[in-house]
Amino acid sequence: MPNQSLKTEELLGSREIRFIDRKESNYPNLMRMCMDFDFCVLQLQRKVYSHITNRYLSDSQAFVLTTQDYRTNDTPAITPICDTLSKLEEHVTRHQVDILHDYLFGATNEDASSAG
Structure with missing residues (x-):
């Protein structure tokens, strides 16, 4: 599974999405990844340069x-960037085994060579 780098020059900002109640979560797989493993869901605001206002605006x-260590480590994103939490939940549900395998055992040499 290819990882995407989070390039800060492309971001206007980000915030962590917190999952608090296991019983009432609308996104059970995302909640499990965050609460039971060392993952974090980030809401990103990408920036786009507006020639009309001559400044960066939120896309x-x-x-x-x-x-979790995305602040101190140049950590690639584990998943592709998704437009909604629902789409991210769907992606994590489909690829949960691969995500956990890479997290627990690291990416194999085969994965690294095919990504380059």
């Missing part, structure tokens, strides 16, 4: 799964 919001 659409996006969501991504990354590890």
Whole structure:
């Protein structure tokens, strides 16, 4: 599974999405990844340069799964950037085994060579 780098020059900002109640979560797989493993869901605001206002403006919001140490480590995103939390939940549900395998055992040499 290819990882995407979170390039800060492309971001206007980000915030962590917190999952608090296991019983009432609308996104059970995202909640499990964050509460039981060392993952974090980030809501990203990508920036786009507006020639009309001559400044950077917020583009659409996006969501991504990354590890908790994204602040101190140049951590690639674990998932592709998704437009909604629902789409991120769907992606994590489909690829949960691969995500956990890479997290627990690291990416194999085969994965690294095919990504380059």
